[in-house]
Amino acid sequence: MAYQPSEQFKKTLLGSGAVLVLAALNAPAAVSFATDKYHAYKIAQPGYQKKYGSWAVIDVPEQFRVNAIHAALLHTGKVLLIAGSGNNQKKFDAGTFETVLWDPADNTFKKIPTPEDFFCSGHSQLPDGRLLVAGGTARYEVLDGEVEKAGGGMRVKNESPDKAVTLPKGTVFRSPTGIEYVSRFDVTVPKARREFEVSYFKSGQMKPWKTKITAAEARVFVEAREAGPQALTTEAAQYEVVGLKGADADNVYGLAQKLTTEKQDFQGIKAAYEFDPRAERYVPVDPMTDARWYPTLVTLDDGRVLAVSGLNDVGDVVPGDNEIYDPVTKKWSKGPFRYFPTYPALFLTQGGKLLYTGSNAGYGPAEKGREPGLWDLKKNSFTKLPGITDPDQLETSSSVLLPPAQDQKVMVLGGGGVGESAKSTARTAVVDLSKADPSYTEGPSLPQGTRYLSSVLLPDDTVFTTGGSRKYRGSSGSDILRAQFYDPAANAFAEAAAPTVGRNYHSEALLLPDGRVATFGSDPLYGDGDNTKLGTFEQRVEVFTPPYLHRAGAGRPVIGEGPRELDRNGRATFRTRDAGRIVAARLMRPSAVTHSTDVEQRSVALGLTKGGDGLTVTVTVPGDRTLVPPGWYMLFVTDADGIPSEAKWIQVD
Known part of the structure; x- marks a missing residue:
């Protein structure tokens, strides 16, 4: 007769199986939790932190x-x-x-x-x-496909040598076909440049002075007043500045190579x-x-x-x-x-x-x-x-x-x-x-x-x-x-x-x-x-x-009282009880950083001498300003184990 398991055995087996299945399903999470816990423990250990x-x-x-x-x-x-x-x-x-x-x-x-x-x-x-x-x-x-109104750069010309012209944001430029474009920013165009040609004698006669006017120019971004393909242009044209009267209307105008709905x-x-x-x-x-x-x-x-x-x-x-x-x-x-x-x-x-x-x-x-x-x-x-x-x-x-x-x-x-x-x-x-x-x-x-x-x-x-x-x-x-x-x-x-x-x-x-x-x-x-x-x-x-x-278990080197500027010989002396411990000094320019770009920071090695009483150190800064541009710097001193002091700020003229 074949063996038939009891109902109690079946329930026990099913329960154990469920536990085993759940354990198997949760194993990655459990392992991850344990790994994270161990990692947190490891990186908190003094020995780890002294190294890393x-x-x-x-x-x-x-x-x-x-x-x-x-x-x-x-x-x-x-x-x-x-x-x-x-x-x-x-x-x-x-x-x-x-x-x-x-x-x-x-x-x-x-x-x-x-x-x-x-x-x-x-x-x-x-x-x-x-x-x-x-x-x-x-x-x-404004990305491709999202530009609704044609726009681009407008070169604003001023042919008047007598005055500059300021056109406020919202100034309207009208094309030869009547399409209007509106400036997005204020723009000031300088006076035109007036040049004189020197008079000279020819055949015993004085020739008159000649005057040459070179128009001044500024740029401004404009976009069409209305959306639609009628405002698109890829041909160079001259644009009237709407609202100008008399000589100003003659002297001031816009030039654009193209106005499109390409990405801006x-x-x-x-x-x-x-x-x-x-x-x-x-x-x-x-x-x-x-x-x-x-x-x-x-x-x-x-x-x-x-x-x-x-x-x-x-x-x-x-x-x-x-x-x-x-x-x-x-x-x-x-x-x-x-x-x-x-x-x-x-x-x-x-x-x-x-x-x-x-x-x-x-x-x-x-x-x-x-x-x-x-x-x-x-x-x-x-x-x-x-x-x-x-x-x-x-x-x-x-x-x-x-x-x-x-x-x-x-x-x-x-x-x-x-x-x-x-x-x-x-x-x-x-x-x-x-x-x-x-x-x-x-x-x-x-x-x-x-x-x-x-x-x-x-x-x-x-x-x-x-x-x-x-x-x-x-x-x-x-x-x-x-x-x-x-x-x-x-x-x-x-x-x-x-x-x-x-x-x-x-x-x-x-x-x-x-x-x-x-x-x-x-x-x-x-x-x-x-x-x-x-x-x-x-x-x-x-x-x-x-x-x-x-690693600074015994404390960091300390530089005490001292000047905020260098003397005429590029030197500065500081009091310290750690003169015997200090082996190097660095002048470090503070950062100004963005977009992975920091062209300010630099570390300059300094001359280092110690006072005979063992209670002072004197640093000497190179006089070459291409090496040490003028400004404020952090002065750090370090010991033989590379442990630095806190910085002292000092100005280099």
Whole structure:
């Protein structure tokens, strides 16, 4: 007789089976939970943190959370987080522009009234510690298929040598066929230029003076009053300015090459301001000659600031008209002419030339202005630098002047293809500008292809790199939760603790005066790995504590009382009880960073002597202002284990 299980056995078996099935179904979640728990335990251990560092998300009160498009460290120790409209069309339309000032010393925040849309502006540290902010957004882009009214750039001419003409926003331009177009912004056209030809004798007779009038010109964006194909034109024409009378009507007119419904790019503004760290407010200065959106501002050896590239007031890349700001007169003047794509990475090198690493943030044709080179501003000559691999993947790459600045080595890290390209590269490359014939040589690879990588100089002469994504704006869930240290002396990477917050487009990282690194922002295109949900801007602030701070069990070196400025010999003496422990000193310029571009930060090695009483140290700063541009710097000293002091702020004239 065959065995027949009892009903009780059947129930027990079924119950056990259900438990086994449920356990099997939940095994991945259970394993993941256990793995996460173990990982959290592991990274909290002192031994781990001494080797890899640690991360912490900062508590930001809701009313101070902001879309940090720009971040700059001020000599007060506070961080200026600039959003402007924050890549938010609704805030732009409402005129809601935001800036928040964060004090990392006590984690307090303050809202700063923001007079213009500084979204995608440029910024640079000035000699007196103010931050120059120039450019921003005049109009958001309208994509292909969404443009309802024909529009484009209108060149407004003025043939009167006697007066300039201002046409307010809303001025109507009428075509020869009667189609009307309306200006979106105010535009001022200067007076025409009057030139005289010198009189001369011929055949014993005096010939009369001759006068030549050259019309002045300005640009303004216009769009058709009415939607419809009748407003489309691809032929050059002259346009009447409706409302002008008499001589003004004859002297002032518009010219346009084409007015279409093609994609309309972002448009820049001319406004410029200095942010005063003491008063904690924006102070207006003279506007730029050209409107700029996505410009780079780089400090020169005399303290003036060069503004380069950007999209202008009709949405075109500025064709090469660069300009220079003088912080003494608060005015702009014409700079050397040279074309670059937007947000080009330009570094002041020893001797005064600017190095263009090839890194940039995007706008501009793929075949123009993307090759690295040395730019001699005085001669306006450009010498291309060969040797870089993946030259078609320099967009959204990171560039950094390696420490110490005296070595004159510059590194390029990662990057991707032009625009929304799927390409990304793990390539790094280093150029040694001290060589007679410099060229890029390949460095160690990043763990994977990376766009939007942040790179931050540390006081121990390493470079901390973090974040980024494999794909355009982190699409397909491609944010990279990894970080690493680059050691220039060993030319090698070492692992660092992994961040918990993804950072891609519109993200920043910078060194704080206490030796930590703060990270901000991120603007993913999508909010999931399947690209089915729109992304949301990352407003959390995460701070990295490097291993050197976890190793400081016996305390950090301390520099005490001392001057805020150098003496006539470039020296400064500080009291300290740690003179015997201190082995090195670095002068570190504070960051002003956006779009993976930070051309301000640099670390300069200083001469170091110790007082005979063992209670003072004296640092000597190089006198070469192409190596140490004027401004405020953080002074760090380190011991033999690479443990840094907290920074002292000191001004270099």
